[in-house]
Amino acid sequence: MNRARAKRALGPALVLAVASLIGYARAAMEGGRFAQAIAELSNAEKKALESAPALTVANAIWALGSEDAVKKMLRSELDRLPESEGAARARAFVRFGIIDSNPDGQAAVFFQACVADRNLCDRARLIAAAERETKARLVEPGQHLPLYLSSGHLQVP
Amino acid sequence: MTRAHSFGLVWPYAVAAAVGYLLGSLAVPALAALATGSVNSPLVRVGFALREDPQAAPGAWPALAADVQAVRSSLAAPEREAFDLVVAVRGLDSGGTSDFQRAERVCQTLTWQRCDRATLMLLKEQSRP
Numbered sequence: 529m530n531r532a533r534a535k536r537a538l539g540p541a542l543v544l545a546v547a548s549l550i551g552y553a554r555a556a557m558e559g560g561r562f563a564q565a566i567a568e569l570s571n572a573e574k575k576a577l578e579s580a581p582a583l584t585v586a587n588a589i590w591a592l593g594s595e596d597a598v599k600k601m602l603r604s605e606l607d608r609l610p611e612s613e614g615a616a617r618a619r620a621f622v623r624f625g626i627i628d629s630n631p632d633g634q635a636a637v638f639f640q641a642c643v644a645d646r647n648l649c650d651r652a653r654l655i656a657a658a659e660r661e662t663k664a665r666l667v668e669p670g671q672h673l674p675l676y677l678s679s680g681h682l683q684v685p
Numbered sequence: 686m687t688r689a690h691s692f693g694l695v696w697p698y699a700v701a702a703a704v705g706y707l708l709g710s711l712a713v714p715a716l717a718a719l720a721t722g723s724v725n726s727p728l729v730r731v732g733f734a735l736r737e738d739p740q741a742a743p744g745a746w747p748a749l750a751a752d753v754q755a756v757r758s759s760l761a762a763p764e765r766e767a768f769d770l771v772v773a774v775r776g777l778d779s780g781g782t783s784d785f786q787r788a789e790r791v792c793q794t795l796t797w798q799r800c801d802r803a804t805l806m807l808l809k810e811q812s813r814p
Binding site: 536537539540541543544545546547548549550551552553554562563565566569574576577578579580581582583584585587588589591592593594597600601604664666667668 | 697698700701702703704705706707708709710712726728729730731732733734735736737739745748749756760763764767768770771792795796797798799800804807808811812813814
């Protein structure tokens with residue numbers, strides 16, 4: 529009796545196994561591309577990818593967003609980014625300095641950029657970084673270097 | 686042999702084929718997640734697609750569209766709409782093909798100054814992380 533049952537189950541079990549293989553092969557061929565490509569990256573690169581969507585949104589808002597949208601985005605970027613992400617925080621401060629119309633406010637945020645990334649304490653590098661950001665901005669305000677950088681009065685430690 | 690009897694013989698095979706195919710399909714993402722650990726999340730996959738501009742088979746895009754929705758649901762306005770805009774220009778939920786008409790609509794919803802096609806094409810490049 530048990531033997532007969534086992535015989536009856538053998539056919540569906542074989543079909544189950546073959547169908548699993550077909551399903552696996554098809555899914556691996558079509559859907560596994562992204563997962564496979566990611567699997568080849570190092571853990572540090574994978575970790576960096578986690579912030580890519582937020583960074584992309586920030587870049588989009590910087591490129592086209594209104595002044596209010598940019599300021600809101602920069603505040604949330606500075607909340608999101610840890611102190612260890614010095615270069616990214618410095619970039620946010622540089623963008624803040626460009627969009628800020630108040631020279632005193634500009635001085636304060638460019639100083640913060642220098643604190644976040646010591647490379648930007650060098651005037652030429654700070655100006656180069658600001659120029660990169662003004663080129664990436666496709667609408668006003670923010671398409672020109674702020675007076676604080678273009679006038680030559682810059683004091684950072 | 687009656688029709689009911691033949692059905693009784695065939696259905697275990699049909700069920701086995703359907704269940705087997707489903708299990709096999711589900712095994713790919715499950716094994717990929719196991720192999721790469723917890724860092725292979727929707728956020729990472731969408732981040733990869735945004736960074737790399739990947740070429741993939743048609744079957745890979747629906748899975749990415751589901752990841753895009755998962756990431757979108759974690760964002761608040763106006764970041765969510767800005768993300769929609771990027772998704773449209775990069776074609777992340779349309780098989781990798783930019784949907785500029787949708788991008789223009791999203792951009793206009795945001796009431797941003799410039800929402801023309803040429804600007805959105807520039808955005809496609811500049812939004813890369």
